[in-house]
Amino acid sequence: MKEGKTGKKALILWSPELKRVIAKATKARKSEADTRLFQISSSGYDSAWRRAMDNLDERFQFKDLRAKHAADFEEQGGKLGHSSRGVTTRHYLRRERKITPIR
Numbered sequence: 001m002k003e004g005k006t007g008k009k010a011l012i013l014w015s016p017e018l019k020r021v022i023a024k025a026t027k028a029r030k031s032e033a034d035t036r037l038f039q040i041s042s043s044g045y046d047s048a049w050r051r052a053m054d055n056l057d058e059r060f061q062f063k064d065l066r067a068k069h070a071a072d073f074e075e076q077g078g079k080l081g082h083s084s085r086g087v088t089t090r091h092y093l094r095r096e097r098k099i100t101p102i103r
Contacts, residue, residue, distance in 0.1 A: 067092045 003010055012018075029036075040048075053059050070080055070092035082088045 002008070049062065070088065073080065074088070074093065080088050080092070
């Protein structure tokens with residue numbers, strides 16, 4: 001697979017859980033002619049997202065989920081696959097720094 005933004009190649013390794021999800025999604029297809037894995041149109045996705053946001057007290061954008069996950073992942077010692085730590089910090093880590101007073 002190629003990443004859309006950078007064009008870099010990425011290899012997604014098969015896991016038992018991924019195989020299970022793919023098999024389930026493939027069985028759920030309404031017709032064999034439709035080869036999409038998840039059969040939802042972009043307008044259907046947008047509609048579902050808007051309904052979900054209407055039920056929340058605090059609204060957020062889908063891109064905020066990526067930043068939240070990145071911050072949580074890094075806080076637990078994980079490393080994202082960027083070329084440098086600066087890229088990760090600039091684009092994803094939005095949390096305030098924790099500072100311990102010296103006095």
